[in-house]
Amino acid sequence: MQSFLKVFQSQKMVALLLLGFASGLPLYLSDRTLQAWMTVEGIDLKTIGLFSLVALPYSLKFLWAPFLDRFIPPFLGRRRGWLVIAQVLLVVAIAAMSLQSPKQAIDLLAANALAIAFFSATQDIAADAYRTDVLEQPELGAGAAIFVLGYRIALLLTGALALRLADQMPWNSVYLVLAAVMSISILFSIFAPEPVLQVKPPSNLAEMVIQPFQEFFGRSGWLRGGLILLFIMLYKLGDVFVSKMATPFLLQTGFTQTAIGDIQGGMGLIATIVGTLVGGALLSRIGINRSLWVFGGLQAISNLAYFALAQVGQNYMGLVLAVNIENFCGGLGTAAFLGFLMSLCNQRFSATQFALLSSFMAVSRDLLGASTGQIADQTGWPAFFLLSAIVAIPGLLLLPVFAPWNSPPPSLNRPGSD
Numbered sequence: 001m002q003s004f005l006k007v008f009q010s011q012k013m014v015a016l017l018l019l020g021f022a023s024g025l026p027l028y029l030s031d032r033t034l035q036a037w038m039t040v041e042g043i044d045l046k047t048i049g050l051f052s053l054v055a056l057p058y059s060l061k062f063l064w065a066p067f068l069d070r071f072i073p074p075f076l077g078r079r080r081g082w083l084v085i086a087q088v089l090l091v092v093a094i095a096a097m098s099l100q101s102p103k104q105a106i107d108l109l110a111a112n113a114l115a116i117a118f119f120s121a122t123q124d125i126a127a128d129a130y131r132t133d134v135l136e137q138p139e140l141g142a143g144a145a146i147f148v149l150g151y152r153i154a155l156l157l158t159g160a161l162a163l164r165l166a167d168q169m170p171w172n173s174v175y176l177v178l179a180a181v182m183s184i185s186i187l188f189s190i191f192a193p194e195p196v197l198q199v200k201p202p203s204n205l206a207e208m209v210i211q212p213f214q215e216f217f218g219r220s221g222w223l224r225g226g227l228i229l230l231f232i233m234l235y236k237l238g239d240v241f242v243s244k245m246a247t248p249f250l251l252q253t254g255f256t257q258t259a260i261g262d263i264q265g266g267m268g269l270i271a272t273i274v275g276t277l278v279g280g281a282l283l284s285r286i287g288i289n290r291s292l293w294v295f296g297g298l299q300a301i302s303n304l305a306y307f308a309l310a311q312v313g314q315n316y317m318g319l320v321l322a323v324n325i326e327n328f329c330g331g332l333g334t335a336a337f338l339g340f341l342m343s344l345c346n347q348r349f350s351a352t353q354f355a356l357l358s359s360f361m362a363v364s365r366d367l368l369g370a371s372t373g374q375i376a377d378q379t380g381w382p383a384f385f386l387l388s389a390i391v392a393i394p395g396l397l398l399l400p401v402f403a404p405w406n407s408p409p410p411s412l413n414r415p416g417s418d
Helices: 002-008 011-024 032-040 045-063 065-070 077-099 106-134 137-166 171-191 205-220 222-235 237-253 257-265 267-312 316-342 347-366 369-379 381-390 393-397
Strands: none
Touching: 011 077, 011 106, 011 137, 011 171, 032 045, 032 137, 032 237, 045 065, 045 106, 045 237, 045 347, 045 369, 065 077, 065 106, 065 205, 065 347, 077 106, 077 171, 106 137, 106 316, 106 347, 137 171, 137 257, 137 267, 137 316, 205 222, 205 347, 222 237, 222 347, 222 393, 237 257, 237 267, 237 316, 237 369, 237 381, 237 393, 257 316, 267 316, 267 381, 267 393, 316 347, 369 381
């Protein structure tokens, strides 16, 4: 046990916790928190669902990720330099949301949200590459858990704190406060240890754009590589259904913004911390493959907690259970999933390859998630959450292909990890 805990007790783990927080902070500001603002303003569910499209940069970030592998900023190094650039632009974009009005200029709101998503996706490229480069193979589970822990704390902050603040001040002011919080993350990047670059960065267009894909598919094979991308797209689809519509569902069910914020930010935060750390611990013990099986199954089952809440209505004990189960299982599943994605990356192209892999995960969140509002309108809440558990099954059915229970996970002899 002590040897396991030592993995968490290093400077790089502290840096990953803080960078995970910085990476998670902007996500809800163009998604769930924005959904709450639009719901309160009386925007219809179909429009709220369509706003998922503003998050397309998360799906397309592999298009500009090669530039973050190829070019090194003149300060702080290849990974931290790009982190700071993205974070400065994020502060400006988030602050600009304080000038928007959903009722009067929905197009400007969408454009501003799109800017946040673009700069946030760029920060994610740099943060994901940083995490992949700085961790050794035995640290993948702990590093994924710590990063997800910081990420989830940020999501709960921008969800719980933002909703609570929205009961005390206008939503425009809430975004100004969150821009100030985002500005602190710049310090996280400045003082984080820069990963040791043990390979030569791409030096031309072919190396920065073509070779990352050739290396990935050459190692996996074209058929297997394509199926890996399909697996990544489907694995968390059920979780996407719940996350996209949870806030509108809870508000329409009659729960107050303060109640939702308090429960998510209190017991929900504890459940996330426990789930993330347990996920990292179990991943180190049972391996990535078995973690994907166990945690993926729990993610699918956890959606039934919202199905039960939809049946009973405005029941605060049901709300407590649904939020805690979702957060705990989300922490488990994401820790295992990140470990799986990192195991597939080569350090020379880590920004591009991780961006490619995570972009396919974002496809289900953004493109497929865009229809969740319309589906909820047509099915009603109980059937919607039951459906969210069913759509998780196709991803689980692919596990025998990519993560056999009794076989080691796909691994890569990354430079410096031999």
